[in-house]
Amino acid sequence: MNEPAALFTYLVILATGVVSYFGFRSWEVEGKYIFNPERILAGKEYYRLVTSGFLHADWRHLIFNMLSLYFFGPSIVFLLGKAQFLLIYFGAVVGGNLLSLYVHRHHDYRAYGASGGVCGIIFAYILLFPGAGIALFYFPVFVPGWLYAIGYILFSFYGMKEQSRGNIGHDAHLGGAIIGFLLTAAMTPEHVRYNFVVFLVVLVAAIGLLVYLWLNPLFLPAGSFFGPPWRIKSKASNVPRYKQEKAQLDAILEKIAKSGMDSLTAEEKVLLGEVSAKYQRRAETKKPESGLAI
Secondary structure, three states, X not given: OOHHHHHHHHHHHHHHHHHHHHHHHOHHHHHHHOEOHHHHHOOOOOOHHHHHHHOOOOHHHHHHXXXXXXXXXXXXHHHHOXXXXXXXXXXXXXXXXXXXXXXXXXXXXXXOOOHHHHHHHHHHHHHHOOXXXXXXXXXXXXXXXXXXXXXXXXXXXHHHHOHHHOOOOHHHHHHHHHHHHHHHHHHXXXXXXXOHHHHHHHHHHHHHHHHHHHHOOOOOOHHHOOOOHHHHHHHHOOOOHHHHHHHHHHHHHHHHHHHOHHHOOHHHHHHHHHHHHHHHHHHHHOOOOOOOEO
C-alpha cells in the first residue's frame, strides 16, 4: 500500500471518528448536524447534507464504514490524487443525501452516516478496477466488481421499497454509489473507454432505477404511471388502501408546497383533516418507534 495515500485516507477516517465520538456523547451535537429534511428545506440548513456524513449510530456502524474506506480509499488516492478523492467522497455524501432528501421531503425523517460517501468510493474503485474481486460479507466468496455493482444497485433499490423492515438508508447508499461512479467516469474518461461495457451496464441500470424513482417516488405499481388510462383503473383496486391514502396525502402536501392551502379543494381539505386527526390519535395512544436510518 502506498504510504502517503494511506495516510491521507487515515486523516479522513480520524476526522470522521472524532466527530462521531462527540455525537455519541452529545444529543445536542447529533441534533445540530444530523440529516433532517425539514431543517434543510424549511430552515435552509444545507450544511447538514455534509455534516451528517460525519455522524454514526454507534461504534459498530462507524467501524464498518471506516473499514470499508480503509480498504478502498488508498487506491483511489494513489491513482487519482487527494483532491479527486475528496471530490468523489464528499460528492457522494451530498449526492446520496440529495436523493434521500427527495424521497423523504414530506417525511419526519432523520439519518446519519458516511455510507453514501463510502459507496461512492467503492463504485469509483469498481470503475477503475472492474475485474478486481470484491468479497461478499459473511461469505468467503469474491465476485467481479462490475457484478457487485449491479447487484448492489438492485439490492439498494429493493431496500428502498422495503425500508419499513429496517433502519438502513438505502436511498443515500444508492445515490452515493451512482454519484461516485459518475464523478470517477468524468475524471478518468480513459477508464470509461477501456471498460466501456462495464460502464454502460452500470450506468443504464442506475439511470433506469433513478427514472423509475423520479416518476414513482411512492413505489406504486408500474401500472399507476405507465400505460393507458384503462389499465390504470383496472389495477387501482390492487393497491392497498393505506398506500392509496399515502399517495393522496403526498399529492396534497406537494400541492400545498407549490400553491398554498387556498389551492386545495373541499374534498382535499377534508382528507387532510381526517389524516391529521388519525395521526394525532396514534401519537396520543402509542409510543413512537425509535431508530434512525444509517
